[in-house]
Amino acid sequence: QSTSCHTGPLPEPPVASAAPWNHPSDDFDDGGKHQRARPPRPGASLNRSIPRRPHCLPPTHPATGGRGAMKKSLCFRGSAAKRAGRTPMADWCVFCDIGRRAPASTAVLLYSDDKVVAFQDINPSAFRHYLVIPVEHIPTVKNLQRTNEDHQLVSHMVKVGKDLLSRDAPKSEEHRFGFHQPPFNSIDHLHLHCLALPFIPSWRQVKYTPLGPLGGFIDAEKVLEKIKPETEVYS
Helix, strand or coil: CCCCCCCCCCCCCCCCCCCCCCCHHHHHHHHHCCCCCCCCCCCCCHHHCCCCCCCCCCCCCHHHCCCCCHHHCCCCHHHHHHHCCCECCCCCCHHHHHHCCCCCCCCCEEEECCCEEEEECCCCCEEEEEEEEECCECCCHHHCCCCHHHHHHHHHHHHHHHHHHHHHCCCCCEEEEEEECCCCCCCCCCCEEEEEEEECCHHHHHHHCECHHHCEEEEHHHHHHHCCCCCCCCC
16 A cells, blocks of 8 residues: 655645724724724734724713713723813713713712702712712813802812711711812813711822822812912002
């Protein structure tokens, strides 16, 4: 019995056809269940060929899975340049949804009027931890102006926070009120932290401590001093 060997050139292996990539939105087809990576540029590292996810999405966007969970659709600072201005309300902002009492919002309001609303922080850091936000979309404390309107708004936010903590935590060891300054704020919609101490757990106090020249947390009273309108003196 003889055995024959193939002595000619080996055939080329079959080449699998790659799925076409047409548009960035294809990265989120089928609710993000079947994502396709963007093909790498010539000479680019393969480790960078991963689907890009947007920084801020509405709760119904396929990339969020359509669940509408607040912490899945918060407005993170990745596209802050697009949100530099003040507007009555913004369609992409979860806090604006809360402020307008949108049906999709599940936040339980502790207080509301035509200027502000208050609700519990989704991830409380103290015995009581409430947020007071303006209905108007104001990105951060840096967008506040030295005007009577803004000074009255912040004063009203502080008063609402003090009233809530006096009602719900009258025996707390300390009440603290303040804002996070950019880039330490996680959400680009102005929100006043109203904390009834102690912090839970205790290490979270670091997040609500001023960092000197670095910024970080700023006491609400200092913000009021900064935006207090200048009084004109007439001779």
